[in-house]
Amino acid sequence: MFRKVLIANRGEIAIRILRACRELGIETVVAYSTADRDSLPVQLADEAICIGPPDARRSYLLAPAVISAAMLTGCDAIHPGYGFLSEDEGFAEVVAAHDLTFIGPPAAILERFASKAGTRQLLGAHGLPTIPGSDGMLRDEMHALDEAERIGYPVLIKPSAGGGGKGMRMVRTGRELESALRVCRSEAKAAFGDDSLYLEKWLDENRHVEIQVAIDRYGHGVHLGDRDCSVQRRHQKILEEAPTPALSEAARADLAERALRAAIAAGYENVGTLEFLVDSVGSFFFIEINCRIQVEHPVTEMLTGIDLVATQIRIAAGEPLGFSQADVALRGHAIEFRINAEDPANGFRPGAGVVERYHAPGGPGVRVDSHLFSGYDVPPYYDSLLGKLIVWGPDRPSAIARSRVALDELVVDGLVTNVAIHQALLGNEAFLAGKMTTNLLDRVGSEAILAAAARA
Amino acid sequence: MSERLAADRSADHAAIDRLSSELLPALIAKLGATGLGELEVREGGWRVRLRRPTGGGSYNTRDRRPGDKDRSVRSSAQAAANPVGLTPVGPGRDDRNGREGTGSDIGRVVASSPAVGTFQPRADARAGTKVREGDRLGSVDMLGIPQEVVAPADGVVGASLVEPGDAVEYGQELILIEFATSAETEA
Structure with missing residues (x-):
């Protein structure tokens, strides 16, 4: 096991990793930018080391600074969290070349799954149905138009690198495709340094369902059930729950088992998530694999009682998984609400500033992962995630009832948050019926959902 | 007496x-x-x-907060002495104003580290040497990539706050630059 881990991330996930390390008896060093000097992870860490200015390209994304910090502080491993360098195979390779361990899949495995198009081909060959898409990357406008015609509109333009909805657009006509291509290329270039795009068939009424897996170095793996991430705004997840209300128990088990088998066969290692689109009749299509710990991992932890970050660290250290599928029990229902510094009544405009008062809800089945404290000055440079509220109940209705209480109790004064949209969703008929689709917020409109909640 | x-x-x-x-x-x-x-x-x-009266000089005292003096590689003991939630966090907007890497004080400025790495001073920039703004004082080696430490203002190289070969973090204060006395200015 590692002696000392450098946490190369910020916010709530830095604290989550720090807690997992402490439980495993590992010392922690938090690497931070000058914008995060007064942040909670820096205060909680055994040691903290400043790696650069607020601009992430010169701090959290600067591989030599992160590795230098790890070496100077005597760490033997680096945990990249999510985002930033978490799926960068080049970074993982340089980390290994400096006799440090990258906590995640080894570089060679990250490289194998680096291209989304290549991954679809690979996992398709191992038995997962894939969504119809373009033949490789789009070379130019003509190629894009031809491929879209072949697949059939509507199509989704997707960047080969990254995630989080950047560089992604759904288009219904050739004209829309032409104008969106340029925007997507420049967005992808700016966000990921790679402007490769591909096309995917767009299913209008689809659900986003993903399967969590954990596979050790020796090819032993388990699945930890599914998560439904259909509530999205412009391809960004804002609420996740498990199990998915879209599939029967038998269909969920079948999907999870097939996903695990394919991931093992394709040589995946460590914790990972296979994402699927599920259509209105329950057919599923593999879209991509996330080779990192995900924002929504606590939903699975609430259902299984398994610490996914600790599991990730143990697998990276070369330990065997130590449990089998028979040991994994999925109990009850859990919902995660991403609390963002965004104004849902104002086009989700992101905000920053001082948190004047903060109170986290509690009680049975209520968990809050957050780096907030009263007086914390939220810097404007990074994503708007302030924390996550995760609520467990023995079944979906009780988890929803408990969520209402918890959301009402949460206090974040001084900033506008998106709590109102969560409260409104808990009154939305489609959500309550478990029939939300990825286009709910964008089609019905957040304003309409908020207004309906205000009338109720 | x-x-x-x-x-x-x-x-x-x-x-x-x-x-x-x-x-x-x-x-x-x-x-x-x-x-x-x-x-x-x-x-x-x-x-x-x-x-000069405070604020009148061309170099303003940086808005320092108590306990902010030395955050370099904080120990858990320091963290425990500074418990979470009891420390009011001030505005501290230095970095957001684009000023970075240069600590300043009345009568002197401090050359600070441009990177996280190991510090090596320049042999010909020892204490007492007159330097101009932008002159190289040494470098910080970040994983084999040297990053220059430069004088943030004209003056005379003063005390070094770190030893050659020390591990330093980004923004850490490294070398004092004293302002020239009148005799030296006239020389």
């Missing part, structure tokens, strides 16, 4: 007379012209220091 000789006393008085009648008006004029925050002059056993 020791008995002082009459000759010493008269020398002191002569020095004070000379300071007030000749040196001080010249120094005050000089201070105004240079925009420096502080001037110090030694004359025999005497020392006169002129300081």
